[in-house]
Amino acid sequence: MICVGAIAGAYGVRGEVRLKSFCAEPAAIEEYAPLTTEDGAHSFTLRVTGQLKNGLTAQLGGVHDKEAADALRGTRLYAPRDRLPGLPDDEYYHADLIGLDVLDTGGGPLGTVAAVHNHGATDLLEIRLPGSAETVLLPFTMAAVPTVDLGAGRLIADPPEGLFPDSGGADLPA
Known part of the structure; x- marks a missing residue:
């Protein structure tokens, strides 16, 4: 299941809602109904x-008054997922990225994608x-994440220097 929107509250008194659409074309959310919690x-x-x-x-089926909205x-x-359109090779649904293993360019483990955030400029993993329980925010750009392999359940990251905690100094020159 892919999150395509969220209800922001009531709009008027006849059960309409204010709706945030997470679709590239916001009104396309209507095409994917019925939607579930x-x-x-x-x-x-x-x-x-x-x-x-x-x-x-929007009007939701079964919602007829302000209180219900x-x-x-x-x-x-x-x-x-099968109701949504396919994506080009370099685009991903956030739900597909969550849970992927994150490896550095040398194959060393950096962690696991816990969430994807977008606050306007770019997606952050x-x-x-x-x-x-600690987390790190990694920009989801081609420079920082050159490879996403959904089939293998991993992505390869080339994070900016110092973003991830040092692995005990093993990479420092003697």
């Missing part, structure tokens, strides 16, 4: 009814360090 407990048909400065307005605030909406 993360746990699969609820499913919604969706009809986009308008556009706002920071999102869309407000109760869904923060709910993430998911679509099955949150890498959980091996045997630790």
Whole structure:
């Protein structure tokens, strides 16, 4: 399941919601309905009814009043992967990256992708360090991540100097 949007709250009094779409073309979220909650407990048909400065307005099946719409605030909406379009070779769904092993260019383990964040400029991979709860944010650029191999479940990273903790000084010259 791929997260394609999130409900930001009620819009009006007739059950419409403010909707954040995570699709490249925001209104395309309507094409992937019915959408489900993360746990699969609820499913919604969706009809986009308008556009706002920071999102869309939509009517969800079974949501008929402001109180029901407000109760869904923060709910993430998911679509099955097979309903979504294929991507070019150099693009990935965030869900496909989470869980990948991260290796350095020499094949050494750096960690595992725990999450993917985007705060506007570029995607950031949150890498959980091996045997630790600590994480490091790695820019998801061609320079920092030259290879993504979904089939092998790994990506190769060439991180900026000093981003990852030193591995005990083994790479320092004598």
